[in-house]
Each structure stands twice: as structure tokens, then as C-alpha cells.
């Protein structure tokens with residue numbers, strides 16, 4: 229088993245962390261921990277989630293022992309919230325690049341490898357009244373999930389099918405180095421440029437939220453700018469993008 233309390237203590241050093249062999253969702257635990265005073269940089273990690281979730285109430289699939297599923301805690305200002313998801317996608321991308329691979333970011337914050345989804349991020353904020361307590365940046369990375377008999381056989385990819393055996397604790401440590409780096413540079417030009425330069429959708433025909441057109445660029449807040457068939461530039465803040473023709477996610 230490449231994930232255990234002892235192994236994590238080894239690679240995480242003094243970083244506060246909580247490890248659960250099984251949990252509902254690491255984000256729920258992380259949000260509770262934030263409200264109880266967890267420091268930025270702390271991590272909640274699980275080997276299995278029984279209620280792992282994606283965006284918009286969707287579920288996240290990962291059998292026990294096959295993935296990295298964790299939540300990284302940050303304390304941004306409300307104005308910086310829009311950049312937290314970028315940090316997650318970018319950190320996973322960079323750690324994957326260190327393995328000699330060429331991943332990209334599918335807007336807004338999926339990490340893709342060889343045309344398939346390798347990782348998804350789910351930032352969720354904890355509020356106390358009007359005060360932002362912090363953000364749990366949930367990250368799921370497919371390490372050795374066998375997608376063959378799943379609905380994701382054509383759309384998802386696991387890292388080990390591309391690079392061979394991988395130690396999950398080591399890969400986690402490699403992602404955390406980059407998360408720490410970018411978390412201290414939220415809303416910087418450097419972060420925005422590093423994220424933007426990895427986007428795989430720019431210049432392509434896309435369909436999103438009932439709109440079709442060319443994904444021309446992104447603005448400084450991460451919104452996608454799509455030139456529709458009438459030539460108007462439309463600003464899209466969130467959604468699921470389909471490259472080329474419309475496709476169900």
C-alpha cells in the first residue's frame with residue numbers, strides 16, 4: 229500500500245494532515261476542519277470516498293487504492309477565489325510534466341492527458357456569515373483506475389497506464405510543492421499566464437452552455453471568451469465545454 233499514515237508522515241514532514249482509509253468526501257472533512265481552525269496548507273486525504281463529488285452535484289468515481297483524492301486548504305481573500313481552481317489544475321499539470329508527460333488544461337480546470345481526463349478539481353469555500361474562512365481545494369487524480377468496464381472507458385485516463393508504476397505519496401508530495409508555490413501567488417500575472425499557457429481549448433471550435441463558436445481567449449478572471457457565429461464575443465464564466473461537436477459530459 230503506497231498510502232498510509234506512516235508513509236504520509238514521511239513525505240509530508242511538518243505539514244498538518246488527516247488521512248482516512250475511507251471517508252464520505254475529503255472536501256466535507258476539510259471544510260469542517262477549516263471552521264475548526266485548520267491552517268492554510270493543511271491536507272485531508274482519503275484512500276476511498278463513499279460520496280466523492282464533482283461539480284454541479286455530479287459524482288467522482290475512484291475505487292479504493294486507485295487514486296489520489298485530497299483537499300488542500302487555502303485562505304484567500306474573496307477577490308482571489310476565482311484563482312483557486314486554476315492553482316489546482318496547474319499544480320497537477322506541473323507534477324505530471326515532471327514525469328515527462330505533456331498534459332493540458334481543459335477549461336476551466338480539468339487536467340487532460342492524451343485527450344482524456346486525468347484529474348478534476350473542486351474548490352469549495354467555508355463562510356462564517358459574510359467572512360470567508362477559507363477554501364477547500366478538492367483534487368482527484370486517476371493513478372491506477374481501470375476504466376475499461378466503466379462509463380468513462382473512452383473519456384478518462386490513469387497515470388500508470390502511461391508512465392508505469394507510480395508511488396502515490398511521492399506524486400502527492402510533488403503536487404503539494406506546486407500548490408504551496410501558487411497558493412502564495414494567487415491573483416499574480418505569473419499564475420494566470422502559467423494557467424493560460426496550458427489551456428488546450430484556445431483557437432478551437434467549442435460548444436458550451438448552448439453556445440457554439442471559437443474559444444478565442446480567456447480574460448483575467450478566467451472567463452472563456454467565445455466568438456459565436458454572428459461574430460459576437462460571448463463571455464462564459466462557468467460550464468462544461470465540448471470540443472468540436474456537442475457531446476454529453
Ligand code: BT5
Pocket residue numbers: 252253254255277279280281282283284286287288289290296297298299338345346347348349350366367368370373380383384385477
Ligand atoms: C470534477 O468535477 O472534475 C471535480 C472532481 C473533484 C474530485 C475530488 S476528489 C477529492 C475531493 N473530494 C470530493 O468529494 N471531490 C474532490 P466535474 O467537472 O463535475 O466532473 C465530474 C464528471 O467527470 C462526472 O460526472 C463523470 O462524468 C466524470 N468522472 C467521474 N469520475 C471520473 C474520474 N475518476 N476520471 C475522469 N472522469 C470522471
